[in-house]
Amino acid sequence: MRFSRYFVHTLFEVPKEAETPSHILLLRGSYIYPAAAGIYSLLPLGHRVAEKVKQIIREEMDGIDGLEVTMPVLNPAELWKATKRYYDIGPELFRIRDRRNREFVLAMTHEEIITDIAKKFLRSYRDLPVMLYQIQTKIRDEARPRAGLLRVREFQMKDAYSFHPDFEDLDRYYPRIYNAYLRVFARCGLQAVPIEADTGIMGGTGSHEFMLESPHGEDQFVVCTQCDYRANTEKAVGVKPALNDLPADPPPMERVTTPGVKTIAQLMDFFQTSEDHFLKTVAYEADGELVLAVVRGDFNVSSTKLANHLKAVHLDMASEEALEKEGLHGGFLSPVGLDGKKIRVVVDTSVNENTLYVAGGNDVDLHLKNVLAGRNFHISDPADIAEVRHGDGCAQCGSGTLEIRRGIELGHTFKLGTKYTAPDTMDVTFLDAEGQNRRLVMGCYGIGVERLMASVVESWHDEAGIVWPVTIAPFQVVITTLGKKAEVDATAEELYRELGERWDVLYDDRDESPGVKLKDADLLGIPVRVVVSQRGLKQGTFEVKVRQTGEVHFFRRQELCGAVERILGDLAPVLEGLPWMDENV
Amino acid sequence: MRFSRYFVHTLFEVPKEAETPSHILLLRGSYIYPAAAGIYSLLPLGHRVAEKVKQIIREEMDGIDGLEVTMPVLNPAELWKATKRYYDIGPELFRIRDRRNREFVLAMTHEEIITDIAKKFLRSYRDLPVMLYQIQTKIRDEARPRAGLLRVREFQMKDAYSFHPDFEDLDRYYPRIYNAYLRVFARCGLQAVPIEADTGIMGGTGSHEFMLESPHGEDQFVVCTQCDYRANTEKAVGVKPALNDLPADPPPMERVTTPGVKTIAQLMDFFQTSEDHFLKTVAYEADGELVLAVVRGDFNVSSTKLANHLKAVHLDMASEEALEKEGLHGGFLSPVGLDGKKIRVVVDTSVNENTLYVAGGNDVDLHLKNVLAGRNFHISDPADIAEVRHGDGCAQCGSGTLEIRRGIELGHTFKLGTKYTAPDTMDVTFLDAEGQNRRLVMGCYGIGVERLMASVVESWHDEAGIVWPVTIAPFQVVITTLGKKAEVDATAEELYRELGERWDVLYDDRDESPGVKLKDADLLGIPVRVVVSQRGLKQGTFEVKVRQTGEVHFFRRQELCGAVERILGDLAPVLEGLPWMDENV
Incomplete structure (x- = not known):
């Protein structure tokens, strides 16, 4: 394809609306053009x-x-x-x-x-x-x-x-x-x-x-540092470090008024205890029914795990109205004292009967101290409904640690x-x-x-632009002429014919400055660039640059085709011994 | 592709909803499947x-x-x-x-x-x-x-x-x-x-x-029997045979009451004159404005030509209300006597000033006789707004006749x-x-x-099914085994490998009766059918049937590949000397 007849309109400025590398570079390379938010045309490239x-x-x-x-x-x-x-x-x-x-x-x-x-x-x-x-x-x-x-x-x-x-x-x-x-x-x-x-x-x-692990991914996933365990955060199961510090003769539950004590930090300070000694109770509406989810204070509820456990199609945070109807108060929810009410309470497996917790009091400015599961409320519906945390133990191997990655x-x-x-x-x-x-x-x-x-x-990108893998590059080879001599053009035409028989070749035949042409080739991300210049012709060599490695080689005319073939072969993805393959095929 | 692993589910009954050959055969061959009216999935074939x-x-x-x-x-x-x-x-x-x-x-x-x-x-x-x-x-x-x-x-x-x-x-x-x-x-x-x-x-x-000329086409087009004139009916221009039978001393216009005289046949009988001596006046609303279109009685108004002449975006038949507002009456419209009203009147070029016409009287049960354009009404806006008719003269060559075809x-x-x-x-x-x-x-x-x-x-179809051109047939060759002998299967497998290297081959390896297999091959419309049967193997020949011509040939094993190549070559569309090509390229 001749550049002069092709549809390439590179931009040197970073488009305002773009933040991630792929968005910026695909726009700058005129690969795509937006028709509306989240709706794109794919341009020829x-x-x-x-x-x-x-x-x-x-x-x-x-x-x-x-x-x-x-x-x-x-x-x-x-x-x-x-x-x-x-x-x-x-x-x-x-x-x-x-x-x-x-x-x-x-x-x-x-x-x-x-x-x-x-x-x-x-x-x-x-x-x-x-x-x-x-x-x-x-x-x-x-x-x-x-x-x-x-x-x-x-x-x-x-x-x-x-x-x-x-x-x-x-x-x-x-x-x-x-x-x-x-x-x-x-x-x-x-x-x-x-x-x-x-x-x-x-x-x-x-x-x-x-x-694909990526800093710009919007999903998170969990991997074990030791074994092959890997899961979606919404699905991942970790080891929840158990607390078992119940005194021999546990004190009775106390009602404590807590005016002005709002944040978890304030509560920890007020009760002089750590986050994991709190019960965190969150109210949901699952297909219209009010449900309370209880996790230990150092965990968060996974709405996906909860929805799966409840087999709920629609799971939303409970509305003020739904809480009021049951006489409950958003900031002070508690699994304790619900006996008269028909509210389903799901308690996460992080909560056990061997710990004294601080919980909400189901009334404004009221908390409960020394709450003991089994004594002050009954765990009738236990389930794993907590999000896994970076650093939790791996439940599969028992020895590794779970890491949360972005992908x-x-x-x-x-x-x-x-x-x-x-x-x-x-x-x-x-x-x-x-x-x-x-x-x-x-x-x-x-x-x-x-x-x-x-x-x-x-x-696959760097400062200068995209670095396409050879398998999906729009063109595998770009031939760039530098200078306007007839000899340069004639040689480039000949190369274009020869290389074009075997690969998708973009022939930059434009009457532009070397700077513009070389920058465009880098921005577009063509794997192999062959330069035809007067100096090269004089020396009898062609400069070949490998976009991915930045390596520059010089080849004689008769070596060129073989060299391009070798370079493209070396760049091809290796499919032998891929990790994660399932052997049961 | 092995038939047994492919997605073919032919129907022998004609689906109720289907009327045209393509609809029937594409459904019967399991090429398509409807999801809703006018919405189809394309199945693998x-x-x-x-x-x-x-x-x-x-x-x-x-x-x-x-x-x-x-x-x-x-x-x-x-x-x-x-x-x-x-x-x-x-x-x-x-x-x-x-x-x-x-x-x-x-x-x-x-x-x-x-x-x-x-x-x-x-x-x-x-x-x-x-x-x-x-x-x-x-x-x-x-x-x-x-x-x-x-x-x-x-x-x-x-x-x-x-x-x-x-x-x-x-x-x-x-x-x-x-x-x-x-x-x-x-x-x-x-x-x-x-x-x-x-x-x-x-x-x-x-x-x-x-x-494409076709009895099931829903468009019509016009071709000249003599020259290369060809046009959409909505655009076509024909010669309108002129009437020039004005008497030397034309009688004055007369008002004639015509109670109960409704149809054009009744009017012709009543006035004892032919269709072409009537004026046909049709009322439209063009972008909201009332317009009268007048054609000679033996023509019909082309709404497309009229809309183009008026440069109207929306052209609809005029409503009763719009007519009443101007004091007009649907069955008795006329270009005569509109002087006080600001209504645009477009008169077709079939209407001239050398004929006495019968026209509506712009009142119920009233017609006008001896209407003379130029005397009784003025042709201020003449245009070609009439549909061309089968048999009209060709305006381009002047000697041919126009034919209306379906396409x-x-x-x-x-x-x-x-x-x-x-x-x-x-x-x-x-x-x-x-x-x-x-x-x-x-x-x-x-x-x-x-x-x-x-x-x-x-x-491209016949009684038995589709007859695909080789260029777009889903498979160019079908190999059909008859009988269940191991020798037959082994030979078919070998042929499948050999022919499959060069063409898209469907290998009917099913355990079905010869009748079912041969009928399916015909219905699907594969251009070349190669039969592998025990009798053929004994005789050392393979039956090759050409779907399009019905010809049956017998070839020996070593001739087979070359014969298939020759047959497919002969079936390929000829691109040399295509009619209608524009030479100005």
């Missing part, structure tokens, strides 16, 4: 990268027997009502009516449509297993689109769905998609960490998130099981070899194309 | 065909210097308000609000977004010309989705936009896209007829529709000019070589992918 990413995804999906389809953005609302997601998902699901007032949604995922297809076509065990996937436009009204392509409202997603005769078959298939995901990310130059994840609104029986979610895999095929959703069965009706078992698996592109830039 | 069609389009667009991009479905309403299309387009444009109540539309075309991109990036004459295109999801709330993929509400469209420094440059580029379109259709096995078209809501200075619109090209870059729309200028601000000149060009697929099936 961005489109080229996206196509290469999609091709890698396609090859890996085809490699695990995936069959590509295309499903629509406009989905009839009836299907989403059948699975109840029409009601369960909030404003991120766009709802719309057509000219005849029929309800539709703009699909953010395609379980409903694909399950409808499965119900129509997958009638016999002979049709199974099958994996269908698409790479298609998704629309999702994110509350806070941010960081360029990292969190957007419209994007291309590879979503895949597998159908199985039973859970065992799903379990056999799952490691194949898991490994294919690791390969996709590795081929794009990223090392993703698969972590145990919460299944959230997708439901199901097991799930992994594939996280970008690159992909997500779910064992859905029968969530969408059960009788109360879309009710899908098939005839097994014995002629019996059995329920279809599903998995679903997603990768966001634009987020993956942006994540690569987050990992 | 359909997806394969769509990808091949898209690849052909891509190659032709790249061949005329097109650069591929991806633009979003969600478009901010502001841009559509700037071009006024937010107001001008009816309910086919989906309008939606996000969670912050900001307005968006679901794009059915992308002039707004691309012009916004042009405004940002195409600042200098050095950036021009440039052609950007995408193949992307379009959403349009069609009033009457029909005929499977022929008229849908969501589809993939290749939409291309070219930007030029002036009209001359656009005129130079236009034949390249025009020819590329003819090549796209020819490569898909179709001969499209380019016709002059109305620019409609797209606006602009020139336009072609590429029509499917495969593509549409527009010289938009400055419609979207003008000051009252998006106001886009660039700096020319002299440093002067000049207005960007545009063209836009669209092809619907799914409609093209369906049109191919409309043209």
Whole structure:
């Protein structure tokens, strides 16, 4: 591609709205252009990268027997009502009516449509297993689109769905998609960490998130310093250091008025005790019902763990009204003295019967001292509902420490099981070899194309610009002419033809200064730059710069093609011995 | 691809909802599956065909210097308000609000977004010309989705936009896209007829529709039997046979009461004269203003021609109320006696001053006889506003006859000019070589992918099923085993490997009866079928059937690969000497 005929309009200023490296560099390189908040056009350069990413995804999906389809953005609302997601998902699901007032949604995922297809076509065990996937436009009204392509409202997603005769078959298939995901990310130059994840609104029986560690990620995940334990913070389980300092003859509970004592620091000072000797009680409304969650003062409630424990679809902080109705007071909640009320109280496993706690008094400016679980209140509903903390012990190996890391979610895999095929959703069965009706078992698996592109830039950039991995670079080679001599142009044309036969070559034929041309090549992030200059021609050598390492080599004409091949080969991601691969394939 | 692992679920019954061949066969072949009226999923077979069609389009667009991009479905309403299309387009444009109540539309075309991109990036004459295109999801709330993929509400469209420094440059580029379109259709096995078209809501200075003649088309177009004149019926101009039978001393106009005389047949009988001696007056509201359109009785008003003449955005039949307000009566409209009223009257060029007409009397049960234009009313606003008729003379060559044909619109090209870059729309200028601000000149060009697929099936099918052109067939070769002998399977496997290296091969390895397997192969429409049977193996030959011609050949093992290559080569569309190509490239 000749630069002069291509669509490149680099910016040297950092766009005001951009903060993360990928956002800044993709805008500066004219890879993308915003149409609205969280909505982007992919310009020719961005489109080229996206196509290469999609091709890698396609090859890996085809490699695990995936069959590509295309499903629509406009989905009839009836299907989403059948699975109840029409009601369960909030404003991120766009709802719309057509000219005849029929309800539709703009699909953010395609379980409903694909399950409808499965119900129509997958009638016999002979049709199974099958994996269908698409790479298609998704629309999702994110509350806070941010960081360029990292969190957007419209994007291309590879979503895949597998159908199985039973859970065992799903379990056999799952490691194949898991490994294919690791390969996709590795081929794009990223090392993703698969972590145990919460299944959230997708439901199901097991799930992994594939996280890229990154300072600009908005997700957190937990890893053990010793063993291979790694999990979403919402799902992670740590060892909660137990307190067992109950005196032999525990003093009775006392009511203490605490006017003006508000913050936890003030309370610690007032009661002369540490944070872990408090009970922290938080009120929620779970599908409309008031629920109190109690954790030890040095922990925080994980709303995801709580929602999972309660099997709640909607979990919100309780409103003032809901508390008032039960005669409760926001700042002074307590599990003690609720006997007359029918309020569900979930107590975290950090709270035990061997410690005296300070708790709220369920009245304004009142606290309770020497609260003893088992004596002053009953732990009827114990559960792990606390967020894991940086430094907690690892529950898996027992010796390591858990670290909390920041990351970008690159992909997500779910064992859905029968969530969408059960009788109360879309009710899908098939005839097994014995002629019996059995329920279809599903998995679903997603990768966001634009987020993956942006994540690569987050990992692969420097001061001067992007440093694309060769596998997804818009062009692998840029030929840059310096000076305006006919001899330079003629040689560059010849090289462009020769290298262009084997690689995607951008030929910078512009009549611009060397500074502008070299800066543009760095900003765009083309892996290999070949300079054709008059000085070089005189010396009979060509300067070849490797964008990633900054190394500069000089080659003679006849060595050039072989040298470029060798350099590109050395830059290719290594796929042997990838970490985290599941051996059970 | 092994049939047993692929997603094929053919139906032998004709689906109730389907009427046209493409709808029936694409459903029966499990190429597509409906999600709602006019909304389809492309199943693996359909997806394969769509990808091949898209690849052909891509190659032709790249061949005329097109650069591929991806633009979003969600478009901010502001841009559509700037071009006024937010107001001008009816309910086919989906309008939606996000969670912050900001307005968006679901794009059915992308002039707004691309012009916004042009405004940002195409600042200098050095950036021009440039052609950007995408193949992307379009959403349009069609009033009457029909005929499977022929008229849908969501589809993939290749939409291309070219930007030029002036009209001359656009005129130079236009034949390249025009020819590329003819090549796209020819490569898909179709001969499209380019016709002059109305620019409609797209606006602009020139336009072609590429029509496929088809009994199931919902568009009509006009062709001359003698010359190369061909046009959209809404745009076509024919010779209107003139009447010149005015008596030397024309009698005065008479008022005739006509109670109970209603239909045109009754009127002809009553007045003892022919249809062409009547004036037909039709009332419209053009952007809210009452307009009367007058044509000779043997013509009909073309609302498109009328709207274009009036430069009206909204043209509707006049309401009873609007007529009553002016004291007019629906069944008795007339251009005569309107002097006191300020009503615009457009008179078609079929009406002349050399004929005595019968006209309405602008009162109930009243007609006027011996109406003479120029004497009884003045033709102040003459225009061609009549629909052309089958059999009218050709205005271009003067000797041919116009025929009206039914067709499917495969593509549409527009010289938009400055419609979207003008000051009252998006106001886009660039700096020319002299440093002067000049207005960007545009063209836009669209092809619907799914409609093209369906049109191919409309043209290429028989009683037994689809007959795909080799270029877009999901598989070029199907290997069908008959009988269950190990020897048959082993040979088929070997052939599958060998042929599969060169072509897309479907290997029907199912344990089904020969009848089912052969019928499926025909229904799916795979161009070449190779049968592996025990009898064939004994005789040392393989039966090869050509789907399109029905020819059956027998080849020996060592001849087979070469024979398949020859057959596929013979089936390939011929691109030399395509009709209608523009030589000015």
